[in-house]
Amino acid sequence: MKPFSWSTEKYVAVFLFVVLWALIFYSTSLQSGDALKPPAFFSFRFGRPDRCAGRYVYMYDLPPRFNADLARDCRRLSSSTDMCRHLVNDGFGPAITDGGSLPESGAYATDQYMLDLIFHARMRRYECLTADPAAATAVYVPFYAGFDLAMNMDKSDLSERDALPQDMVDWLVRRPEWHAMGGRDHFMLASRPTWDFLRGPDGGWGNALMTYPAIRNMTVLAWEASPWHGNDFAVPFPSHFHPTSDADVVSWQSRMRRQERRLLWCFAGGSRPDSRKTGRNQIIEQCGRSSRCAMLGKAAATKTPGEYLPSHAMRLLESAEFCVQPRGDSYTRKSTFDSILAGCIPVFLHPISAYVQYTWYLPRDYRTYSVFIPQADVNGRNASIEEVLKKIPPAKVAQMREEVIRLIPTVMYRDPAAKGMKFKDAFDIAVERVIDRVAKRRRAAVEGREWQDSVDGYDSWKYDLLEDGHKEIGPHEFDPYISM
Known part of the structure; x- marks a missing residue:
């Protein structure tokens, strides 16, 4: 044969x-x-299946005045504390070595204002980074907008506050990569609330970065977004644990499941100038009268006003079933994500603190992982936080805590050097959602229309809460709590 x-x-x-x-x-x-x-x-590249098909990101190599120079000038970030110490370890800050409740490795004293640096470090090692802008689905702009604002927010001359943002926009719009879609495929991150970049022409707080038409075309990520604007999206605050492997994550989740929680509830925070308005005074008062609640003690405080030792704060959060999360300096606060990391069920007093913010990360049904007690009820002394929490059946508490523990990997930022991890972290989810948004905008452009996934104005937040496939918005249970 x-x-x-x-x-x-x-x-x-x-x-x-x-x-x-x-x-x-x-x-x-x-x-x-x-x-x-x-x-x-x-979907092949060099004869092999291309795992990055549809996921390529092009990152600008910006002039150093837009990022590296700002980091080098870190002493200008704050007049009251040395922020340079937080820049080490790709923005994670100094390693935590005092033991306590955090893991022996992967634990850092991470400052929330370092997210510009953390995100940039992750993008440098992003597996689908490309040097060819024509092959990219999205374009990342590594402008340290939060750093720039911190250095210039006290300037009375508005043109000085806006100088670098305006320079950034002028640089971008001259680039051929920009002209491909007018910036609709571009995205950036700002490690501050959106409000800080929405200053009007008549003055006020912050700068005007996000009022520029060019930036309005982009997708902007921040750790607090505005419910009334359509192009900004909230990503988690960075917490204190940055794992290097899936095993680290699984081990931590298992530990939080086994954790003995001797307290019913706790509050990790202090008073603020608007404490009466936000409910903080009432929380502190109610907790102080309860044998089933605890707050951070004096031993947890550092020399910097309002700052606490991470190990002490995490130990408190891990010891309670519920962690009360009132508004912070703005609507949101870092402690929300510290409590999720600790497997502690968050208790919110305002929908903007989480429910209309982190729609890429948290379940649409907030009842599955959190408790909502209206701020007005707490302020008016019509609600006892402890009585509300005591009425929740133990089986329901266990289900909620399991959902919180399931969320842990999605709201943390892993070590940039980690390889082969299966868990998607906050960075992975943000990039996926940006790419998905850009793809829809590109598809609409091919069809001769503009992709509309939100609007500016009162109803903007409702679009972010729509389930997949739904387009119509209407009355919502949060309407009484949200106003322009």
């Missing part, structure tokens, strides 16, 4: 057959409105 062999004609016939079917599938995708997603036949 002759050994089997292929003739040139047979190779050609098979090749033509594959090409024919590939064209058929591609034609079908055009008709279904999915023209911008190449069929699997084309």
